[in-house]
Amino acid sequence: MTFKELIKKDQLIVEEHLMKFLDKDLTYQKDILKSMKYSIKSGGKRLRPVLFMETIKLFGKNPLDYMAYACAIEMIHTYSLIHDDLPAMDDDSLRRGQPTNHIVFGEAMAILAGDSLLNYAFELLFEDMKDSINQNKAEASYEIAKAAGMFGMIGGQVVDIDSEGKNIDIETMEFIHRHKTGALIEASIVSAAILCGANSDELSNLKRYSKSIGLNFQITDDILDIIGDESVLGKPIGSDEENNKATYPKFYGLEKSIELSKQIRDESLKYLEIFDEDKVFFFKELSNYILERKS
Amino acid sequence: MTFKELIKKDQLIVEEHLMKFLDKDLTYQKDILKSMKYSIKSGGKRLRPVLFMETIKLFGKNPLDYMAYACAIEMIHTYSLIHDDLPAMDDDSLRRGQPTNHIVFGEAMAILAGDSLLNYAFELLFEDMKDSINQNKAEASYEIAKAAGMFGMIGGQVVDIDSEGKNIDIETMEFIHRHKTGALIEASIVSAAILCGANSDELSNLKRYSKSIGLNFQITDDILDIIGDESVLGKPIGSDEENNKATYPKFYGLEKSIELSKQIRDESLKYLEIFDEDKVFFFKELSNYILERKS
Incomplete structure (x- = not known):
């Protein structure tokens, strides 16, 4: 298989599992599910879960056994995009050529859909652990959570917002990149390696x-x-x-x-x-x- | 000790631990930490962590061994209040007599401080698990995450927003209460019981x-x-x-x-x-x- 074929194959598997995790028959919560699915569906390259899956393969294991982790990472990435696009943040009305979440569902629902994707990501990890626990799972999950939070992605996002319109130095620029996008990319590979007992x-x-x-x-x-x-x-x-x-x-x-x-x-x-x-x-x-x- | 004295004592312990968990010396992220601490400090009765701690005592265990869980629950509660108060949601400028988070720190920072508290709550749980793992911890954490997300608190919040200005039936009202506030209260008690091997x-x-x-x-x-x-x-x-x-x-x-x-x-x-x-x-x-x- 070529590099591009590998990516395409992984993407399809991730997308299938993302939809499976969000395929819930809920009466009262159908609006938020719709909003969550909208942003998950309009996803791009699925870079993070693809990196995760390829790292699992590097250790000779089967990515299908770890799809909760791959999908959790993509949900965290997606929530961060929904919140980034909000009027109070970057105020973007288009992402990948499609209207952003708050344009379609309103600001309140976009905030809650983001919250809900972040929460659901961790819920999936705990659920997987609850069913069969081991030290590697706890460590891999910690790696993902840390990369997503104030010591990682959110930390980078805050500094990015603080720096808007200012002349920043090279250290600040590198801090922003390393945290805002770098941290979760790193965690996608490292968490998979930890799960495989690297x-x-x-x-x-x-x-x-x-x-x-x-x-x-x-x-x-x-x-x-x-x-x-x-x-x-x-x-x-x-x-x-x-x-x-x-x-x-x-x-x-x-x-x-x-x-x-x-x-x-x-x-x-x-x-x-x-x-x-x-x-x-x-x-x-x-x-x-x-x-x-x-x- | 009287009922009120018990509560007061638990509250002080929770507040001390909350501050300890947020006492980080970070150069770039000091703004978001300030915003997170502001809302954590202006907290109210600490009902949820008090319920958690008293349940731990009911089983003859020491709440001090489980403060990551007590604090995670209070952080989840606090994040939900910060996001609830946002202009796009309830648009409240005062909470417990003090300016709400977005009034003091701006909307972008309030969104991120909420995100960060939610994320940090789960980070603390994974960190605790990583250091010493057992099945009860995974199950208790799952209980908390489920109660906080779309099947619990967020689910209730969505229906509450959808119902605004409408005449709702008694089932819808009960769904909102049971999820928006009930779910996390229930998880505070149930997660503690699970941790103690009830x-x-x-x-x-x-x-x-x-x-x-x-x-x-x-x-x-x-x-x-x-x-x-x-x-x-x-x-x-x-x-x-x-x-x-x-x-x-x-x-x-x-x-x-x-x-x-x-x-x-x-x-x-x-x-x-x-x-x-x-x-x-x-x-x-x-x-x-x-x-x-x-x-």
């Missing part, structure tokens, strides 16, 4: 790998906003400069940023060397894909 | 007991809004009728509602009979207090 060497290499790809997604995003092809990218370029956004090219210049992204790609490949060559196909391809992508 | 007879009696007191808090609230003493109550009476709110006296009449509340009190006392007489002092007093309270 040893400390494997864990620390996968941690570094996931930090590298999280960072490189950001740097190449910034680069694409300058040299990308609008028709392939599906959105206008140059918006970062227009909004005076803190970006890698702004701090380091375009040339050096491209150089940096290659260097990080090479580093990320090194972290994979401790694993069997035939097990890391997906992760190697991913490292290269991030650099070569056009959108 | 048997199925003890569990089902405590479930019924907590349903009774949750219901009776609501009925007596409705009654006090008609016959309460404004100076003792600390708020004007008659607001339910003015707002055409669905209440027990509206459906059953005042006389019958008072009768009903006594009947439920008597029932709640019966559920305590399977426990040792000397262990249920607090719960007996509570059943009576709900009926006799003036505020």
Whole structure:
């Protein structure tokens, strides 16, 4: 299977399970379920659960045994997008070409649908633990919860909001990226490794790998906003400069940023060397894909 | 110790632990911590963690060993109040005489502080489990998460919002009470019992007991809004009728509602009979207090 076929296959499995978890026959709560499903359905690449599933496979296990975790991560990601889009936050009325949750269901329902997805994510993890408990499950869940909260994603989001319209330094920019998007990407890989009983060497290499790809997604995003092809990218370029956004090219210049992204790609490949060559196909391809992508 | 002294003592312990859990030295996240602490500090009776702690004592265990759970429950309650008060929801600018979170910190921060408290509550539970795991902890946590989410508190909140300005039937009113406030009260008692390894007879009696007191808090609230003493109550009476709110006296009449509340009190006392007489002092007093309270 090619890299893209692997992703497509995982995406379909995640989407099937997300819908299964949300397929509840509730009389009184049907409105909130509708609102939750709307945002879950209009999801994008399912990057986080795909990373989770591929890490499970790296350890020779079956992702189908861990779908509560894969779906919980995607629910946490989706709740954060619903709340980010709210008028009091980024005030976005479109996401991936579709009206945002509060535009369709109203602000009150969008707040509650977000709350409910966050809550349901953890409910699924506890439910899985309640049915058969082990230390790895508790540790993996803690990793996910920590990455989602004030020490992770929410922490990054707060600093991002605080920094709006201000000239921030490079440390603050990196804090925002590492937390707002990096933390949950890292947890997607690390939690899967913990569930599979990874040893400390494997864990620390996968941690570094996931930090590298999280960072490189950001740097190449910034680069694409300058040299990308609008028709392939599906959105206008140059918006970062227009909004005076803190970006890698702004701090380091375009040339050096491209150089940096290659260097990080090479580093990320090194972290994979401790694993069997035939097990890391997906992760190697991913490292290269991030650099070569056009959108 | 009297009933009131017991409550006071538990409250102080909860407040001390809440502050300890939120006493983090974070450079970038200090704004959100401030906002979280503000709402946690301006808390009220700490009813839910007090119920949790007293249930732990009922089983002869030490509540100090379970403070992560007591505090998680109070954090979940507090997040729900922050989000309830938002302009898009109830649009309240005062709570317990103090400006609500979004009035002080702005809407964006209030949304994130609520999200963060909900997330941190579960983070604390996973952290506790990670350090020493057992089946009871997973089951108790699941009970709390379920009570907080769309099958519990959030479910009640959604129906409450949907019902605004409408004439609802008694089943809908009861659904709202049972879920919006009842579910987390019930989980406070039931999760503590599970943690202590309660048997199925003890569990089902405590479930019924907590349903009774949750219901009776609501009925007596409705009654006090008609016959309460404004100076003792600390708020004007008659607001339910003015707002055409669905209440027990509206459906059953005042006389019958008072009768009903006594009947439920008597029932709640019966559920305590399977426990040792000397262990249920607090719960007996509570059943009576709900009926006799003036505020």
